[in-house]
Amino acid sequence: MTTTAAVREHDSSALARVDLFLVAAVATVLITRAYLAATGYPQIGSGPLHIAHVLWGGLLMASALVAVEIAAGSRVRVLAAVAGGIGFGLFVDEIGKFVTSDVNYFFQPAIALIYTVFVLFYLVAREAIARVGLPDHRRIAIASTAVTDLALGHLDDVRRRAALGLLGGVRDPGLTGTAAALRAALDAGDLPQLGVGSRVVRARNTVTRRAETVLGHRVVRRIVLALFVIQAVLTAVSVIVALLGVNDSEIDDVSDLVVTVSSMVSGALAAAGLWFLVRGPYLRALRLLRASVVVTLLVTQVFLFAQEQWGALAGFVVAVVMFECVRVAIRIEDDAADIQGPEGC
Structure with missing residues (x-):
């Protein structure tokens, strides 16, 4: 493998979770605006009270964060990406209220601001993942997560083979012993059917390959x-x-x-x-x-x-x-x- 090719290596699972987060956020904005327009912008509450959907967005984002903090394994990270994406979509949809003195949801440049936020999120996240790359210590960390999933019964053959492939690329003499131990752990135990995380990664890779073929x-x-x-x-x-x-x-x-x-x-x-x-x-x-x-x-x-x-x-x-x-x-x-x-x- 050449140096240039190695630089382009990245954590495909992390990239898939970012894509999932942004897709959920964009879809939420589109669905929310379409629903509100179709129903005449109903008010949730009575009298002077109005429960804005930004509150539901904050609740979902907080729930996603807490879930990642208290649960082990990668499956919860996939679910958190979806819940967090929906929550962020509900939050950023009301950006017009936050940047105007009259709390104007219909502030005309709001769509441009939302669009800018999503584009910057996408570019910054991809750049960050690409720059981190897959040094040996990160390969060990990702494989360790796979071992955690194996203990929880969440690991499947697709992600096990991916983890073993990462461990095969470890070259640091100080980490080869750890890599061997992780490889032995991954080779042991029965695996369940294809998990949620691997389905997301496999679907994303399939779509990417087909899209690149067309393009x-x-x-x-x-x-x-x-x-x-x-x-x-x-x-x-x-x-x-x-x-x-x-x-x-x-x-x-x-x-x-x-x-x-x-x-x-x-x-x-x-x-x-x-x-x-x-x-x-x-x-x-x-x-x-x-x-x-x-x-x-x-x-x-x-x-x-x-x-x-x-x-x-x-x-x-x-x-x-x-x-x-x-x-x-x-x-x-x-x-x-x-x-x-x-x-x-």
């Missing part, structure tokens, strides 16, 4: 490339129009200015990426295209959500697909570089 397909990559071309052309046209003074419309507020500037930056990065896609190097082109989509996701889409609320959802979905397609292409190129060495594409 790596030639037709999908060409469609995404066409979208980058359209983006670069539209940016060039908008710059030309602005220089010629053909469009006399004025920018109404700061959000319009940010959307305009960030769109131009994203378009310029896309144009640079397309240039290097033709002239090389290929990896530089892909990274510029990825930077273009990141600007769109983390800047342009935030302010579009603030302006249009759910009307910007379609653009967000397209940007996510473009980002994932470029990410898969970069990973494939990195893997090829690990095997063949640094060569031009």
Whole structure:
């Protein structure tokens, strides 16, 4: 295994729990807002009393935290990820009340703030897991959790094989004895059927593999490339129009200015990426295209959500697909570089 490949190793179970937390949180926000709109925003309570759903969110998050503190094994961590995600979704859905003096649930930029929180959570969590990686002491810690699950009757063959694989990568002479003891413990005892934690990890891995197969397909990559071309052309046209003074419309507020500037930056990065896609190097082109989509996701889409609320959802979905397609292409190129060495594409 090369150094680059080793750096990309991570705790897949931890990543699956983070994904589960965020999926539960996002689904909760969508379902809550849809339910409230369909029922005319009912009030839970009577008279001046109103039990806001942020309270239920806090209760669920507290319950998830306490469950992790008092229970052993990894199964409770999966359940806590779901309960905590639902609780966080109920909490962050009322962010409009917390940032306005008149406690306005319908504060227009609230959706943009919620979106920003979820994106930052996702990026920071993935980066943290990737940076921690799987050094020998962490391999021992994860395998120890598997032994705990075995004692509780929660371990299944999928997670046992994963733990044994981690122990096989331990190279520190001071930890090889511990790794051998853990390996012996994992080899003993009967295993139950596939557990909740392994189902989550297996489902996530299956979805990821299928999604990457689709995103790596030639037709999908060409469609995404066409979208980058359209983006670069539209940016060039908008710059030309602005220089010629053909469009006399004025920018109404700061959000319009940010959307305009960030769109131009994203378009310029896309144009640079397309240039290097033709002239090389290929990896530089892909990274510029990825930077273009990141600007769109983390800047342009935030302010579009603030302006249009759910009307910007379609653009967000397209940007996510473009980002994932470029990410898969970069990973494939990195893997090829690990095997063949640094060569031009």
